[in-house]
Structure formats: C-alpha cells, structure tokens
Amino acid sequence: MENDQVTQAASQHLREFWTALGGAPALAATCGFGGTGELVSAFRVTDLAAAAIGAAATAAAELLQASTGHLPAVHVDRRMASLWFGASLHPLGWTMPPLWDAIAGNYRARDRWIRLHTNAPHHRQAALSVLDCAADQESVRQAVAGWDADTLEAAIVARGGCAAVMYSREEWAAHPQGKAVAAEPLLHVATGARVSTRAWEPSRDRPLRGIRVLDLTRILAGPVATRFLAGLGAEVLRIDPYGWEEPNTVPEVVLGKRCARLNLKDPADLDTLRRLMGHADILVHGYRSDALAKLGLDAAQRRELNPALIDVSLDAYGWSGAWQCRRGFDSLIQMSTGIAEAGMRVMGSAAPVNLPVQAIDHATGYLMAAAALRGLTLRMTRGVGIEVRASLARTAAVLQLRTEPMREVSGFAAETPVDRCAHVEPTSWGPAARLLPPVQIEGAPLAWRYPARALGAYEPEWLPSNELL
Template sequence: MTKPAMLHNIWAALGGHADDCNRVILTTEGALPSVYPVTDLASASMAAVALSIARLRAQAGGKPVEDVHVDRRLASIWFASSLRPIGWQVPSAWDPIAGDYKTRDGWIRLHTNAPHHRLAAERILGAHSDKAGMAKTVALWDKAELETAIVEEGGCAAEMRSSLEWSQHPQGRAVAQEPLIHMDRKQLANMPAQPVDPARPLAGINVLDLTRVLAGPVATRCLAAYGAKVLRIDPPDWNEPGLVPEVTLGKRLARLDLRDPGVLARVKVLIASADVILHGYRPDALEHLGLGRTVRQRLNPALIDVSLNAYGWTGPWRERRGFDSLVQMSCGIADAGMQHVEADKPVPMPVQALDQATGYLMAAAAIVGITDRLQSSKVLQARLSLARTAQLLLDYRSDASAQAFALQTDADLSGTLELTSWGEAKRIRWPIQINGCPASWAIPARELGCDAACWPA
C-alpha cells in the first residue's frame, strides 16, 4: 500500500527524515465515510507515534530504524472509542442541550458539557431543560451575533462557516500560516544518558498531565502504553464521566486546586521532577496561576514542554475557548460534510478526528523530545492546535468515496480483561505493531482523583 502524503507531511513537521516513512507498513483497505480523509489522518498520526518510538529505540541501540506496522482500520476504530464495556455502559459524553441549532441565517453549535459553559450560554439564551426549548430561542438570533455574545460571556459556541469563509477569516488566515507543530529547541549542557529499554522505551519517564477533553488525555494514554509514568492532575470539582473510562487507562489520577498557594508549591515540585509536561490551558491561564513558561523553565531546564490550544497560536482567536466539534463548525468541515451528502443540517466527521489526531501528534512530539534530549541534549517545546490539525485535513480534501470498513468483530478485541472502576471491559486491539515493543498499560481505567499527587515508586 502506498504511503499517504499526509504521513510525510506530519513526519516532516516533527523533524523526521522522509526516508523514515518507508519503514511504515500500513495494512487493511477501506476508510471511514467522510468528505475528508479521516482514516488517512488516523493511520498517519498513529504512524508518527510508531516512527517516533522506532527512532528512539534505534538511537538508544545504535541501530537503523526498524519497520513498524499500523492497521488503518483499527486506528479508525480507536479514533471513535477503544473501550468495550461488559455489562455496563459509558454515560453520554454530551450535555442535554449541547448540539447544533438553526439560527435566522444559518447554523451554530453550542458546547455546554462543562457546567460553567452551559451557564454562560444560558445567561444569553435563558435556562432550558432540553434542545426543543433551546432551539426556539436560538432561532431568533443571527449566528454571528449569538456566537459573539456567548463567547464574550465566557461560553463556547461556533457558527457554521464554509471552508472558503474560514480561509478569508483573520483566524483562518493566521492558522494557515502556522506550522503543523511549533517546534522550539534549546541546547543544554551534556545531560546524563538515560537507559532505554527496547521493550518499554518510555519506562522511567515522568509525564505530568495537565490536560482534559480530549486531545491531551489521548496523548498521555499513548505515552503510558510504552512505559511512561503518567500523573494526571484535575481540579477538585472536575468530571467528564463520558470520557474518563476511555482515556484514564495507564495513569495515576489526582485532584489539586492550583489556585491554592500551598498546592501550587507541590505542583512546582512535580514539575521540577518531571521529564515531560503536557498542558491544554489557554495561553494566559498558566501565567495567571504562576506556572508560566519562564517559571517552568526555571524549575526544570530539561523539561520537555508540549502544549495545546483550540484555535491556533497566532491571530485574534489564539486565546479563544474551543473544542473539536466547534473547530469543525468554524473551519468548514461540518459545512463540507453537509454539502457532500446533500443534508439539511451540519454533518461533522464520523469521529472527533481533530482531538484524536492532535493527541497522537502531541505524543509523537513528546517522544521526539525524549530522543532529542538523549541524542544531543536539546530540550523541546512543542505547540499544537486543533485548528491547525483541521487545516491539514482541509489541504487533503477528496470527494472520492473509499470502500467502507467492515463492521467490528470479536477478533478486533484484545484478549486482556480490564477491571475498570465501573466494571469489566475489553479494549480494541492496539493498531501499532513494533517488533519486541508491545503496547501495554499497567493500570486500568479508573475514576478521577483515585491517587495521591506523586510519582509511583
């Protein structure tokens, strides 16, 4: 199977050599149904993880980069959900009034999963118990006016634009000029070499996870698969019950209030002892908490720092709140889907591909950073955004229809039983195969806040 150009684009953004892509063997035919190459994105982003692991192992062992295999169909399934509960169900990921609404002049999406975001929308639109009531109120508004009002109130909303409108929007133009991954490196004095176990190449790596829904948790779940010790920190009152069973696999889970000065001091100790930090706070949020970039560098000059935001790192929306479904509305993906199938409402991608792909790109960037530090004592700071990942898809749009995948079968399930906090479950088999380096997770998915805020022994 020929290698998609998308993989070369991603690997180049990570600083890799084009020849490395020849080590990737993609298997299975077919694709998820979409006007955009979602399956190519799924397999390419997971292939980038596989290549980054293979490169780390090669560097540590003084050997050439070995072949890696990625199953396109399994990658596509993981982009939807990896967890298959036995005798229980995962709650819906969506708040009752979250969704797409018709306005006087088009469509808008309200993202109300977080209670404070729902309250912000209801301060503008009034309290509603269901979508039917909300729809009557939204129908009285123009989409641009309502988007502005909700965003200024501290909520999350996005009017549906076409890809042409996005390309002419100041934020769309800004994002199109950004690299897929901002990669900044600084040179340190020679650092002591850290041994790399070929079977668990991230063993001994401390990863501090300050991310939530959804890209960041995907990234740290992936790092845990290859041995990293992941510690996720959540606020005392935060929960995401529809996603926690999916993404907490392999992690220690603690709750801390970063606004408490005493707690902040403890977090600084964790930063000082971490190898990697991943965070998804808006650009100014950590600064306000006293954990800005300069502080993190002073606490730990060798810290690999990977950050994420929704709408890009330049332009007027660089500090705007956002989520996958909102970015799909803003940048033209939902509109293109609607036009492609001649629907009468927005048609997003069949999976939250922006979150998922950006998560795997974050993981790949962190692994590249670990390799850089081992190879040349260079320390990486990487920045990614959902909107720039969306731009990658926009650049590769194709109206050609690929053969749909066969339905999931029992053969797709791992043979391992996972004893989660909610009951027994199985996972879909991991799409990546690296000889002598199987993915595995020592900790099952559990409720948030199960652990103390410290690294495991």
C-alpha cells in the first residue's frame, strides 16, 4: 500500500473517532501521519493505533487552541504508534514477568474454541474450580475438551472468572449482546449543566499542568489513558486495593503516576476516596459498570459530589444488554466479536489468531484520554462537566479487516536503541529504557515527571497546589 493510501486509512479512522468525540471536523484534518511499515495482521492494526493516538493528541491541540488561539501541529509516527501498542518499556538487566499466566490461552472445547483469561489469581481459581483439573496447560486442554464451549463459558463466568467463546463476526452480529453493542454509539457523551469551575488555563508547554486525574483503572485501557494524560503534565493519582498486583503490566503503564492503595470496604478509606474525587478535575475508572454504584458512587452521586467533574468510564462488553456488567479483557473481546476467528481464516490457521498486540485496549485508552481532554476544553470554554463512557466491544467494531492479500503487507523495521529515550528510567524494578513518544505536539512534547513506581508507593493524597506548578 502506498504511503498516501496508508495516510488516508489512518485519517479515516481519526475522522470517525473525532466525530464520536464531538469535535469540529476541520480539526481532525490537521493531524499528520508518517512512518513506514505496519503490524502484520489480518486487520489494519497500525491504522487503528495511529488514529487513536492522533485523536488524543488532536484533543490536546484543541485545548491549547482554545486557550492561546494557536492550533499546534500534530504528527503521529505510525511505526512508533505500533510499537507503543506493544511495549514501551525495556528492562536493562532485569526481566519483566511473562505477559500471560501459564494456563491462559485458547483451547478447543467439544464444539468450538474458547479462551480462558487467568492472569488474576481469583480468575485462575475460578476456571480451575470449574474444570476440576491441575494447573498446567495439558490438564486444562484435556478438561476443556470435554465441555461444550457455551456451557463452560457460562460456568466460569458464574464463578466470577473470565472466558470467551470464539464467534465469527456474523455470529456476533446475530448474538443478543452483539446487537446491543452495535446499537450503541462509539462513545456515550453527556454534557452536564453549567457550573462554577476553578480558574485554570493550560500551560503552553505542559497543557495539563495543574490538573488532577483520579485513576481507578486496571489492565489495560484505562491505565493507557491516564499515562497519556500524565505525559501532558497532569497529576495522576492511581488507587488500587491492598494486595492487588499486575506484575506483567504495571511497569509499562504507571509511568508518570503516583500509585496509592485504599480498602474501599473500609468506611474511612471510602471517605478518603470521596475527598479525592471531590477535588479531582478528571476521574477515569474501569471498574465493572455497577461497582462504584455499590459503593454509593454512581454517576449521579459522583456529579453531586463534584459538579465540574470530567467523568470518563470504561466497560468491557458495552453499556446495554445482558453482558453489560460482565468481566472482560482485550483478548476475550477479540474472541467474542469475531476478530480471532477472522484472523484464523485469513491467516490460514487451524487455531484462533489474535491481534499481534492488545490493540482494542490501547485504542480505547487513547480515546478515553481524548475524551478527558475534550472535557477540559468544554469545561474551560462553557463551564460544564462531562460524562463519557467507552467500551472495548464497541471499539472492536471499528477495526477494519484487510482487503489486500497478506503477501502485500510489509512489517516495519525492528526496534533499535535509536528509538529509545536517551535517559535511563529508574523504575521500582530496576533501570529501564523507554521508547520515544509516538506523537509530536508542537511546543508541548510528551514528558513524564515520575518514573514507573510500584503500586502503593505513595500516599492517597493530592499534591499541594504549589507542587502542581
């Protein structure tokens, strides 16, 4: 595919994203794309990556234009965008834990394929308790083979676990939850009434300096969103429960953040969360859609607590239908929505073929970051709060299947030290190199104040105002 055609494909995605965000159409045309090669896949993953990052950067440029009258140029490197959708962190002298648990993966049931997601200990235990087998791949394979896939999926989900039957795109379109997701917009956007807001304007070089972001997210879309906001200068405070760990993703996604812990079942800690929320500018949360409501913090209560809040939330399987509260992750969404089945057919494989990176998570994360930035623009110019809801299943629907033969798809050049920042990042786990940013915003380069630190490394409190400057 020629470079102008590649640019056209990414630009098409960007226009779709920008329309969903409610942005002025002309702004989407100002984002430029460059770089050669792409991720080898049955789907246009690199176009999705470049466009999603472009949407977030365009929203940052719009925020600066609203304050200064000047629209900064935005340019996305498609190759670097592809790399960031994989891994941006490279340990120096130490090793990251494996991305997947030993028994996570795709298995053949009696009638069709199913994927088990077992990275969290309680999800692993849920699957093993249903299968009643040893915790190794061969034992799991034999146990799964004795089940019908739908029955096994339902049993694991009922135990609080995570599994997904592989459907074709046609089967998903006919499925009740597929129909529900198809009827939803790419992003649910609701603007609140005009309220009093604190005086704030973006800094030219650090657009989000002075902005407080409360991060209630876990693997992987939400943390990607708040990482981008931190790169623009926001103070991001991530809250996790005691005992929760994500050893295979945390070093990648906590760049630029302060991470603290609270026990939200404890009334005092819940009060702390309410105070933090009351003084936040942006809330990004990825709990299941009913989780905060059970804590007395549904959307209406959050708005009452903080009328000017920019409230951005994520759900896996959409915001309507019987599965709206179902646990889900990128790899499961790929199975349910037909992506893995289409990959299997196009690539001529005998087993499901997942995307080369967790592109649904990453793309949704950048869309959430873009929504938060557009929310700031609306709050600054119109004095309103905003609520935005995204879902992995709805983002998956925009991913385009290739039309040209796979032999025409050329990969990009392998990563080299030239692609990495010159300074060494002193993470909690050891020194590391971080990739150069995938996007350039004129006059406002992405830069992170804090290196990646372990969960719970900080206290659950906002920095004093003088430290935000």
